[in-house]
Structures are given as structure tokens and as C-alpha cells.
Amino acid sequence: MAQAKLTRSPQGDCNGDEQGEQKLRLLSxxxxxxxGLGTWRSSSQATNSVFTAIVEAGYRHVDTAWEYGIQEEVGDGIKAAMHAGVEREDLFITSKLWCTELSPQRVRQALMNTLRExxxxxxxxxxxxxPFRLEDGSSKPPKAGEVSDFDMEGVWREMEKLVKDKLVRDIGVCNFTQKKLNKLLYIAQxxxxxxxMEMHPGWRNDKMLELCKKNGIIVTELNKSPGQVLVRWAIxxxxxxxxKSANPERIKENMDVFGWEIPKEDFEALCSIPDQKRISEGENMFVNKTDGPFKSIADLWDHED
Structure with a gap:
């Protein structure tokens, strides 16, 4: 399979990539x-943050999800940016199917709701x-019986149909373990x-990164630490x-990561920080130490290193 390639876009005005931004070529x-701009639960400022990121800072990738509860506000920001002259085809918009929608009969309607918002x-x-299904109305964190394996093949087939019907251009996954990704690769057309997935110098997730590279899958790092150095480290x-940021100046700063590199010795130093056990949004959302299906972070991540 083809490996990920880095391409550089030409300089341009607000309808293009203002800072010669790098792009990653997908398998498609x-x-x-x-x-990209992360919009995680920044509801009160989401519209302004999205508009600022696209029109003033030159972002062309916006990442959101139904579970964040702010897709309507994100949509308003995208619409305002388009009214300001940014073309839809120059934007890259990502959203996600929430756990309650992971059954074949619910995938398309969930996508249509997202497009509407x-x-x-x-x-x-x-x-x-x-990569698991939650019952409607489940607790946070869920209790035993409220989480189940989802019909991975059935859900993925429905997502493949969304691509065929041109409602989605590309499909992918979040928070998969090596075990679950290998299962998907076996059945995927x-x-x-x-x-x-979550990645930063304190949790590099090297084995998962290598598995993705081997199969030509682009990895997106949810980089929770602030600063241009850590954004550049991911690049x-x-x-x-x-x-993720709602601060206009930080939004602009996070995009100013092209045209320079972290020196080799400093980059290697960041890569040699001892790995710590993964702490992510999943801990608060899914780990229930008393009567849940995931009683620890290790349970949530299939006990993989």
C-alpha cells in the first residue's frame, strides 16, 4: 500500500493556504x-474560534464531533468563513460517529444529522x-451492561456506502488499539x-504509529500540550x-509551524522522554472502577503498551 506523503501547497490568499501549509496525502x-483546529467542547466561543482560524489564521482543517455538542456553532463559523470568501472545496471538515450510533442501521442517519448541523x-x-457501542442513555462513565462490542463489519460497510454516495470523502477511526485496527484491516474493503489518537512526547504510541505507517494510514495526533514546539514535533x-484553543492569538500561533524545524538533537530529546501511562479523555468518560466494563485505563486500551 502507498505510504503517507507530504506535499506543500502554493502560497495564496485567504482562499488558499496562506502559509505554504503542508498537506498529507491520504490513501484515497x-x-x-x-x-487542524480542534473544537472540543468550546461551545461558547466555537463560532468565533472557527471563523478566526479559517479567515484570519489560514486554517483549512476543522475537527469536530457530534459528542462535543457544538456542531451547530461550528457550522455557523464555517458558513461565516465561506461568506467571507473561503471556498468549500478549500476546506477539510472532520466529524465523528458517537458510540450510541455504532450499529449499521443508525450510521447514515447520524451522518445526515451531522451534515444538517x-x-x-x-x-x-x-x-x-x-471502538465500542454505548446504549442510549448510558451513564458517564458507563456501568456494566451499557457497553458492548459493535458490529465492526456492518458499521464499516455502511461507512463505505457513504463514500460511494459522495456524502463522505474519506473514512477512518479514533482511539483504536492495535488489536482492533488489525481486525478492521482484515474485513475492510x-x-x-x-x-x-492521543499522542505527545509523554505518550508517543510508537507501536500504533508503526502499524498505521505500514498500512498507509495517516495518524492524527490529538496534541493536548500547548506551544508551537509540540505542534512542530508532531509534524x-x-x-x-x-x-485545541479558543484564544485567537494561540490559534494563530499554532498555525505558525511551517518553514522551520526543531533541531535534530532537540527533536530526539523530545522523542526520548520516558513514556507515561496514557491519560486521555477516555479515562473520565469510560473508566468506572467499581461496576463498569472498563475498570482501568489498561482495560480501555486492551492492555497494550
Whole structure:
């Protein structure tokens, strides 16, 4: 399979890539901007943040999800940016299927609801948010019996149909373990274009990164640490990155990561920080130490290193 390639877009005005932004070529042949704006639960400022990121800072990739509860506000920001002159085809919009929707009969309607909220005709990328199914109305964190394995093949077939019907351009996954990704690769007719997961110098997730590279899957790092150095660190690893901020100056700063590199010795130092046990949004959302199906972070991640 083809390996990920980095391409550089030409300079341009607000309708293009203002800072010569790098793009990652997906297995489908489409390209994805290497830096995207994360919109995780920043509801009160989501519209302004999205508009600022696209129009003033030059972002062309916006990452959101139904579970964040802000897709309508994100859609308003995208619409305002388009009214300001940014073309839809220059944008790359990502959203995710939440765990309650991971049954074959619910996939298409969930996607249509997302498109309605975002005021779009299609998504550039649709991801499975977490690799298990939650019952409607389940607790947070869920109790035993409220979580089950999902019909991976059935759900993926429905997502493949969304691509065929041109409602989605690319499909992928989030928060998959090596075990679950290998299972998906075995049954998939369309290989996932992207695998989005938590990564930073304290949790590099090297084995998962290598598995994705081997199969030509682009890795997107959810980089929770602030600063241009850590955004640049992700770029130099050959991944895309989704920094989150509602601060206009920080949004602009996070995009100013092209045209320079972290020196080799400093990059290697960041890569040699001892790995720590993964702490992610999943801990608060899914780990129930008393009567849950996941009683620890290790349970949630299939006890993989």
C-alpha cells in the first residue's frame, strides 16, 4: 500500500493556504491539511474560534464531533468563513460517529444529522469516535451492561456506502488499539484513511504509529500540550495534529509551524522522554472502577503498551 506523503501547497490568499501549509496525502488520493483546529467542547466561543482560524489564521482543517455538542456553532463559523470568501472545496471538515450510533442501521442517519448541523453537503472525513457501542442513555462513565462490542463489519460497510454516495470523502477511526485496527484491516474493503489518537512526547504510541505507517494510514495526533514546539514535533513525526484553543492569538500561533524545524538533537530529546501511562479523555468518560466494563485505563486500551 502507498505510504503517507507530504506535499506543500502554493502560497495564496485567504482562499488558499496562506502559509505554504503542508498537506498529507491520504490513501484515497485526497489531501488533508497537516494542522487542524480542534473544537472540543468550546461551545461558547466555537463560532468565533472557527471563523478566526479559517479567515484570519489560514486554517483549512476543522475537527469536530457530534459528542462535543457544538456542531451547530461550528457550522455557523464555517458558513461565516465561506461568506467571507473561503471556498468549500478549500476546506477539510472532520466529524465523528458517537458510540450510541455504532450499529449499521443508525450510521447514515447520524451522518445526515451531522451534515444538517454543520450546514454542509458532505464531510471530508468521518471517523468512528470510539471502538465500542454505548446504549442510549448510558451513564458517564458507563456501568456494566451499557457497553458492548459493535458490529465492526456492518458499521464499516455502511461507512463505505457513504463514500460511494459522495456524502463522505474519506473514512477512518479514533482511539483504536492495535488489536482492533488489525481486525478492521482484515474485513475492510476500503482501508481507513486516518487513525486519530492521543499522542505527545509523554505518550508517543510508537507501536500504533508503526502499524498505521505500514498500512498507509495517516495518524492524527490529538496534541493536548500547548506551544508551537509540540505542534512542530508532531509534524516532524510525519503526522497531522489537532491543537485545541479558543484564544485567537494561540490559534494563530499554532498555525505558525511551517518553514522551520526543531533541531535534530532537540527533536530526539523530545522523542526520548520516558513514556507515561496514557491519560486521555477516555479515562473520565469510560473508566468506572467499581461496576463498569472498563475498570482501568489498561482495560480501555486492551492492555497494550
Amino acid at each position: 488520493g485526497h489531501t488533508m491539511p497537516a494542522v 454543520l450546514q454542509l453537503d458532505y464531510l471530508d472525513l468521518c471517523l468512528i469516535h470510539w 476500503t482501508i481507513p484513511s486516518v487513525c486519530q 516532524q513525526r510525519g503526522t497531522s495534529v489537532i491543537p
